[in-house]
Amino acid sequence: MNNAGEAIKNGLQQTGSWNIREDAIELTVNYNPSYGFLGDLFEATVDKFGGTTGMAKQTGNFYSDVIGARGDAGSNFANHSQANALTNSGIKWKIDNGGFDVNNGEHTIVSFGSPVGRSEMEKTINLANSNTGNN
Incomplete structure (x- = not known):
C-alpha cells in the first residue's frame, strides 16, 4: 500500500543507505x-500458492535483466512483503520460460x-543456479 516515493525510501532504509551521504549507491526499485x-x-x-501473476512475470524479467546487466559486479535485492512472493514466483516462471542466468557474480x-x-526461496535460487551451471 506504499506509493513509489515510499518504496524508494524503504529501499534506502532496508539497504542501510538512508543516512549515507558521502558514498553514492545504486538502487533500482521494482515497484508493485x-x-x-x-x-x-x-x-x-x-x-504464494503456485500461480504466476503478470506482476510476478515482470519481476522475474526484472531480476534477470538486473543480474545480467550487473554480471560479475554482483547485485543485491531487498524485498519487502509481497515482493518476496512476486520474486519467488517470477524467478520460477523465468526459469521455465526463457531461462534465468545468474552469471558468475x-x-x-x-x-x-x-x-x-527462507527454505522455499532458497530452493528457487538453487534451481536458478542449477539451470545455469552456477553454484
Missing part, C-alpha cells in the same frame, strides 16, 4: 502498484516481512 486490498490479496495469494536477496519462507 496497489490494486486495493482485495486486488492485492488476490495477487499475493496466486503468487555474487547476487543476494534479502527479505523483509516475507510471506515466502
Whole structure:
C-alpha cells in the first residue's frame, strides 16, 4: 500500500543507505502498484500458492535483466512483503520460460516481512543456479 516515493525510501532504509551521504549507491526499485486490498490479496495469494501473476512475470524479467546487466559486479535485492512472493514466483516462471542466468557474480536477496519462507526461496535460487551451471 506504499506509493513509489515510499518504496524508494524503504529501499534506502532496508539497504542501510538512508543516512549515507558521502558514498553514492545504486538502487533500482521494482515497484508493485496497489490494486486495493482485495486486488492485492488476490495477487499475493496466486503468487504464494503456485500461480504466476503478470506482476510476478515482470519481476522475474526484472531480476534477470538486473543480474545480467550487473554480471560479475554482483547485485543485491531487498524485498519487502509481497515482493518476496512476486520474486519467488517470477524467478520460477523465468526459469521455465526463457531461462534465468545468474552469471558468475555474487547476487543476494534479502527479505523483509516475507510471506515466502527462507527454505522455499532458497530452493528457487538453487534451481536458478542449477539451470545455469552456477553454484
